Amino acid sequence: MSLLFEHMAALQVAVPLLSAPVCSLLRGGRQPWFLALAVSWFAFFASISLLIQVLDSGDISYHMGNWAPPFGIEYRVDAINAFVLLIISGISAVALPYARLSVAHEVDPRRHGQFYTAYLLCLTGLLGGTITGDAFNIFVFLEISSLSAYVLVAAGARQDRRALTAAYNYLVLGTVGATFFVIGIGLLYMVTGTLNITDLAERLPPLVDNRAVQAGFAFIIVGMGLKLAMFPMHTWLPNAYTYAPSTVTVFLASTATKVSVYVVLRFLFTVFGPSYGFVGLTFEYIFLPLAILAMFIGSAAAIYQTNLKRLFAYSSVAQLGYMVLGIALGNVAGLTATVLHLFNHALMKGALFMALGCVALRIGAVSINGVRGLGREMPWTFAAIAGAGLSLIGVPSTVGFISKWYLILGALENGWWPVAVLIVASSLLAVIYVWKIIEAAYFGAAPEGRGPVSEAPLEMLAPLWLMVVANFYFGIDADLTTSVAGKVAATFLGGGS
Amino acid sequence: MLDAILAHYNYWLIIILMMIGLYIVISRGNLVKKIVGLNIFQTSVFLLYITLAKVTGGTAPILTGKPEIFSNPLPHVLILTAIVVGIATTALGFALVVRIRESYGSIEEDDILAAERAEEEIAVKEALS
Amino acid sequence: MGAEMITIVNIVLLTMLCFSAVAIMLLRHLFAVAALTGAFSLLSAGLLVALxxxxxxxxxxxxxxxxxxVLMLGTLALTQRREHRPPRFSLPALLVVIATGGALIYATSDMPAYGDPNAPALQHVVPVYIEGSRNDIGxxxxxxxxxxxxxxxxxxxxxxxIFTAGIGVMFLLGRRREDEDDEGMVRHGPGNDPESSEPEETAS
Amino acid sequence: MSTEMALALTLLIPSLGGIAIAWAGRYPNLREAVTLITASVLFAVVISLLQQVADGGAPTLMLIEVLPGLPLMLKVEPLGMLFGCVASGLWIVNSLYSFGYMRGTNETNQTRFYICFAIAIASSMGIAFAGNMFTLFIFYEILTISTYPLVAHKQNAEARSGARLYLGLLIGTSIGFQLVAIIWTWVAAGTLDFTIGGILRDKIDPTMLPILLALYMFGIGKAALMPFHRWLPAAMVAPTPVSALLHAVAVVKAGVFTVLKVVIYIFGIELLSETGASGWLIWVASFTLLAASLVAISKDNLKARLAYSTISQLSYIILGAALASSLGVLGGALHIATHALGKITLFMCAGAIYVATHKTEISDMQGLGRVMPFTFAAFCIGALSIIGLPPFAGSWSKWYLALAAADTGMVLVIAVLMISSLLNVAYLMPVVARGFFRPAPAPQPVGAAVAPGARFGLAEAPLLCVIPPCLTALGCLVLFFYADEVVDLLRPIVG
Amino acid sequence: MKHHLILRVVSKLLIPFILLFALYVQFHGDYGPGGGFQAGVLFASAFILYALIFGVDNAREVLPSKALRFLVPVGLIIYALTGFAGIVMGGKFLDYDVLAQDPQHGQHLGILVIEFGVGTTVAAVMVTIFYAYAGRTRDVDDEDW
Structure with missing residues (x-):
């Protein structure tokens, strides 16, 4: 047993990685799903135990192949990536019980083995990109997750052929982003001679004025910006989320962009540092305006969507704007908001896309007109949408409120009044698009020709409601999440200056 | 001046190459061409890495027993990995192109967008009626 | 090879690479593009040897x-041979490219010189690899x-x-013949095929 | 029963009641019995707390700490006690009335109606007993959301657009202004607990106080301060019991109650009067008061007229707060109770008229008083109370307000109060006059089929629609004589 | 392409040499350029050449899709299990030192095994991709030629 805990950092990624090829060997039927479920739960268990270890006894460093860093690849777990690991594996652990029926409905049964293999690979990539302490290893694992994500998005082609073009655009932009990231790593390597993140952080300070370092910084941020759909590099996101199978949307929307945000945080605060002149400048002159534009343009675009999945996809663009805004604020409260929102946004988007998956299971396409009057026929599903929608708006006692609270605190701490007002104003846009759905579902008349619709099966409702309850639970008792996020933020800012 | 040129000409030519690749990715509407552009872009990044590894008078990093100057082997390793990632991306990209062609009957971005817009309009009209 | 010789080889190969890249951009016959892509790769392989x-x-x-x-030829065989639209000028693309290229050129001024045996990258980790390869690993x-x-x-x-790519291609293109009956139908419809979203289908 | 338990029950009872109603939804009689029992039990629990508060106690219940230093907590103080009593007490009366009205007009979705009503009451209790601004804000938002389905109840285009305006304005102002103000307060003072004398003294630049106050005042959209009053007339598309309890009592009173809470416990009366930060508010409130009365005169639709009257009356309370004197605050607080009794009477009468005759326009009500004497008598009493004539309760609150104005030397405000009382007469009495003194146009209006007392040539609405307004009208009279007790209860809030 | 006699003869001669070269590259990677990846590609190209000359159906008889579907994951599994072996033998993940009696032998063994894994997966994936393309029906307009 002690062996298990000693190697937990490696197992966190190695077990899903091994399970993926095993999954592709399975016969089909329920087996691939069951394997993915078991592996997700193991990963969840591993990430919990890692987080506990980190909080109890400090950072964990695991040397792959027993080569000491910076020569070998190091896994380095601290509070922040343990937290992100928890988000990824937690979402996966909840999404998989939900997945079985939804996937059975949306994906060709003969492709289930491959589908779950791709899913496991995606999980592996995200976990591996998060946990690693090696800059190039981040690239490798994020590419595993990205490539499998392209496949998973394209799996929606059975429902709508636009999934193919969405996956293609995602592939092109994602690859450009990854290549930018590689260029950035190369520039940093060129002047420091190391790829290990901790080592990089130690060797960079004398090189602040080196132009290669500055350009490297820019390339890394732009590259990850493409992957995290930072406005205006978000163009791949709406269609990819819209046409992917429901389960895929649930998983990707709650995890994939989060990992990219994490990587940006890691580079901004661990490798570089806000005290470096060029880093500080980007906060105020690049991140801040882009974040605000994202908040408003994303929300405004969401209001005009008729396809509900696309509506929430645009809302994700806006929500990612909040995360970037928290970084731009550059203080502990703002950074706490960003880290918190990684978690909180995963909860609300996870719940919302799960609910849309339930609707898709029953009526096919999820358009605003299609759901008219469904509130009575699928009461649990739509109550979940209402609950998670409130969280998205940021109503008190939901997680969305906690994030916004810290964001506004951060803005006020800097004395940025207009920003605080803009945060609030953008929540009001969320009221509009969420209410559009509520109104259609509860107060609209059913479209003609739609027969009676039954409620989604319990197997899907239970995970959905677990997420909804979490939205409220962590909104009312935010102590756990805020203390971790606050600790992370303090470490980042303390270490950077 | 000449020194500066000699010191960096290799990088500059590679950067030009890289930018041609990136330009193809962004500006071409043909889906196959885009992926070819992506390949050129990536290949030039590989060249950038290998260039930075080169040591004047060095040899390939293989131990032969004689004391020698080696070029930096680490970027070689990284690029081996990156090439594999590149070919994996290319394979997936082409597979998607084949499927897109089967669905839309075209691999030109303009045609596909036009088809998608038409579909969207029909959907909106159905929704409104 | 002498250093000057390598320099000349480098410049010649890089110039040829640039020309073939431009040709790839301008040519509309995709077979020619495929051939040029192959040539491009072989040229860069040559350059890599020189480096x-x-x-x-x-x-x-x-x-x-x-x-x-081979992949590209296979794709062309299944799709089309010519690019239908003539190459056109794209200002946004040019701006992005200039910005990116500008950043890189800006970076070069502080990069270690080409071939510099004292470059930082050679001083830090690499010596350990060379020694270790000799002694620890053999x-x-x-x-x-x-x-x-x-x-x-x-x-x-x-x-x-690579495994992901294999799974992905199998997922996207594999076993076409067996799938034709159920997938071909949806593929040609405008998306939301009513048949595939019947509630009964999943009632099980 | 421990105090904490009782306090928790004030939230739990209506919530559980809501669940029980949902469960009993298929059997209307059972469902309505559940509603009535819930309302009565709730009132009993609230009353059980009353004595303790009157003795100067402050029952407190810590629910959970959401963020460090930011708990969800309940704490009863006199003002909240008053609001709690009013809301829970009138719920009983209103429930009776709802049964009659909803059945009389054959409304659909009645179960949803009663569930949302229970949730709205639960959140009103939360507002009344909130121990800090954060808790209050949460219940404030729940109240908004839970009343939305009630406003949109009819589900037609008109109801939907009205409800949209309702939700948009209330959520918009609360998130847009109030939340910002709360966070500002938190940043400045480091706490949000309601404390006598306020928490902002020396914590914030006095020149910024008016701005913060403005964020609060306009952020509390439920207080219907112009120009954010439009939601109230829009909400009149709701069934009348909703208008009666929620838009005369729970929702709008929650708004002005919050205003008083903010003025008393966040800013502190003394701080406001020292710095004069609320000076501007006196004039905005006065303007709203007069302007809304003028608009009310121009409305022919009875419920619309009453809605504008409500806007006007709410500004009395805001005015009392803005005067920043103890008398003003007392008057405002008292007006919460007196106006609630008066206005609920008027609304219930309007509903009774609609049930009996399907008439909504005042100009159609000629001679109705003769066939519906009880309804119109109740209406008359409610109107007189609102106008402020003794021996009806409304006179006391206006008296205190006038005293406060005189005390602070605001002669102009006294004039405003005078004029507005005249305007009250001008828009309320014509209804009574038309009903009693104008002859009815032939043919006689056809009463509801089940009209009780038809034998006597009467055409009243069902009994359940008539008795409640009579009860509340009686309440207006009774409260006049017991006003002193209420004031005594309230004294501690002004120190 | 059945009638291209010269091609058939030449390729029949060539293919064994390619396979041999692939094996050389696979196991000589320690000493010179090459390794599992390059060897895998070479293996695959030998099969692809065979398929091109003798038809995909013949190739499928030599290397059926079923076998491929087995080989694709197996390479990766071998690699990952080597990593786990490191843990089981008392080292870290992917620690080769502990695999044999002394570290250097361990390293040799480890590298040999994982290179074999790489070669297997790469070769199998490449052939799989080729089969996938070949299994697709062409639907190309004449004007495109």
Missing amino acids: DAVDVAFTEAAVGGGIST VPNIVTSILASYRGYDTLGEVAV
């Missing part, structure tokens, strides 16, 4: 000149020892990437 990266050159020749050309090819042992975990990831 002492024999392993990489080998791989680039096999992958770029071989596999990806593998003459330093690239292999780093690839398989020091950074063996990266390589594990690399295999996973």
Whole structure:
């Protein structure tokens, strides 16, 4: 047993990685799903135990192949990536019980083995990109997750052929982003001679004025910006989320962009540092305006969507704007908001896309007109949408409120009044698009020709409601999440200056 | 001046190459061409890495027993990995192109967008009626 | 090879690479593009050899000149041979490219000079690899020892990437004949095929 | 029963009641019995707390700490006690009335109606007993959301657009202004607990106080301060019991109650009067008061007229707060109770008229008083109370307000109060006059089929629609004589 | 392409040499350029050449899709299990030192095994991709030629 805990950092990624090829060997039927479920739960268990270890006894460093860093690849777990690991594996652990029926409905049964293999690979990539302490290893694992994500998005082609073009655009932009990231790593390597993140952080300070370092910084941020759909590099996101199978949307929307945000945080605060002149400048002159534009343009675009999945996809663009805004604020409260929102946004988007998956299971396409009057026929599903929608708006006692609270605190701490007002104003846009759905579902008349619709099966409702309850639970008792996020933020800012 | 040129000409030519690749990715509407552009872009990044590894008078990093100057082997390793990632991306990209062609009957971005817009309009009209 | 000789080879090869890239951009006959892409890869493999990266050159020749050309030809056989639209000028693309290229040129001024034996990258980690490859691992090819042992975990990831691509292509293109009956129908419809979203279908 | 338990029950009872109603939804009689029992039990629990508060106690219940230093907590103080009593007490009366009205007009979705009503009451209790601004804000938002389905109840285009305006304005102002103000307060003072004398003294630049106050005042959209009053007339598309309890009592009173809470416990009366930060508010409130009365005169639709009257009356309370004197605050607080009794009477009468005759326009009500004497008598009493004539309760609150104005030397405000009382007469009495003194146009209006007392040539609405307004009208009279007790209860809030 | 006699003869001669070269590259990677990846590609190209000359159906008889579907994951599994072996033998993940009696032998063994894994997966994936393309029906307009 002690062996298990000693190697937990490696197992966190190695077990899903091994399970993926095993999954592709399975016969089909329920087996691939069951394997993915078991592996997700193991990963969840591993990430919990890692987080506990980190909080109890400090950072964990695991040397792959027993080569000491910076020569070998190091896994380095601290509070922040343990937290992100928890988000990824937690979402996966909840999404998989939900997945079985939804996937059975949306994906060709003969492709289930491959589908779950791709899913496991995606999980592996995200976990591996998060946990690693090696800059190039981040690239490798994020590419595993990205490539499998392209496949998973394209799996929606059975429902709508636009999934193919969405996956293609995602592939092109994602690859450009990854290549930018590689260029950035190369520039940093060129002047420091190391790829290990901790080592990089130690060797960079004398090189602040080196132009290669500055350009490297820019390339890394732009590259990850493409992957995290930072406005205006978000163009791949709406269609990819819209046409992917429901389960895929649930998983990707709650995890994939989060990992990219994490990587940006890691580079901004661990490798570089806000005290470096060029880093500080980007906060105020690049991140801040882009974040605000994202908040408003994303929300405004969401209001005009008729396809509900696309509506929430645009809302994700806006929500990612909040995360970037928290970084731009550059203080502990703002950074706490960003880290918190990684978690909180995963909860609300996870719940919302799960609910849309339930609707898709029953009526096919999820358009605003299609759901008219469904509130009575699928009461649990739509109550979940209402609950998670409130969280998205940021109503008190939901997680969305906690994030916004810290964001506004951060803005006020800097004395940025207009920003605080803009945060609030953008929540009001969320009221509009969420209410559009509520109104259609509860107060609209059913479209003609739609027969009676039954409620989604319990197997899907239970995970959905677990997420909804979490939205409220962590909104009312935010102590756990805020203390971790606050600790992370303090470490980042303390270490950077 | 000449020194500066000699010191960096290799990088500059590679950067030009890289930018041609990136330009193809962004500006071409043909889906196959885009992926070819992506390949050129990536290949030039590989060249950038290998260039930075080169040591004047060095040899390939293989131990032969004689004391020698080696070029930096680490970027070689990284690029081996990156090439594999590149070919994996290319394979997936082409597979998607084949499927897109089967669905839309075209691999030109303009045609596909036009088809998608038409579909969207029909959907909106159905929704409104 | 003398240093000057290498310089000349470098410049010639890079210039040829640039020309073939421009040709790829302008040509509309995609077969020609495929052939040029193969040539591009072989040229860069040559350049890689000149830069002492024999392993990489080998791989680039096999992958770029071989596999990806075959893939592209296969794709063209299944799609179309000509690009329908003539090349057109795109200002946004140009701006992005200029900005990116500008950033890189800006970076070059502080980069270590080409071929500099005192470059920081050579001082830090690499000496340990060379010694370790000789003493700890006992593998003459330093690239292999780093690839398989020091950074063996990266390589594990690399295999996973290839595996992902294999699964992905199988998912997208595999077993067409068996699938035709149920997928072909949906593929040609405008999306939301009512047949595929009947509630009864999933009632089980 | 421990105090904490009782306090928790004030939230739990209506919530559980809501669940029980949902469960009993298929059996209307059972459902309505559940509603009535819930309402009565709730009132009993609230009353059980009353004595303790009157003795100067402050029952407190800590629910959970959401963020460090930011708990969800309940704490009863006199003002909240008053609001709690009013809301829970009138719920009983209103429930009776709802049964009659909803059945009389054959409304659909009645179960949803009663569930949302229970949730709205639960959140009103939460507002009344909130121990800090954060808790209050949460219940404030729940109240908004839970009343939305009630406003949109009819589900037609008109109801939907009205409800949209309702939700948009209330959520918009609360998130847009109030939340910002709360966070500002938190940043400045480091706490949000309601404390006598306020928490902002020396914590914030006095020149910024008016701005913060403005964020609060306009952020509390439920207080219907112009120009954010439009939601109230829009909400009149709701069934009348909703208008009666929620838009005369729970929702709008929650708004002005919050205003008083903010003025008393966040800013502190003394701080406001020292710095004069609320000076501007006196004039905005006065303007709203007069302007809304003028608009009310121009409305022919009875419920619309009453809605504008409500806007006007709410500004009395805001005015009392803005005067920043103890008398003003007392008057405002008292007006919460007196106006609630008066206005609920008027609304219930309007509903009774609609049930009996399907008439909504005042100009159609000629001679109705003769066939519906009880309804119109109740209406008359409610109107007189609102106008402020003794021996009806409304006179006391106006008296205190006038005293406060005189005390602070605001002669102009006294004039405003005078004029507005005249305007009250002008828009309320014509209804009574038309009903009693104008002859009915032939043919006689056809009463509801089940009209009780038809034998006597009467055409009243069902009994359940008539008795409640009579009860509340009686309440207006009774409260006049017991006003002193209420004031005594309230004294501690002004120190 | 059945009638291209010269091609058939030449390729029949060539293919064994390619396979041999692939094996050389696979196991000589320690000493010179090459390794599992390059060897895998070479293996695959030998099969692809065979398929091109003798038809995909013949190739499928030599290397059926079923076998491929087995080989694709097996390479990765071998690699990952080597990593786990490191843990089981008392080292870290992917620690080759502990695999044999002394570290250097361990390293040799480890590298040999994982290179074999790489080669297997790469070759199998490449052939799989080729089969996938070949299994697709062409539907190309004449004007495109």
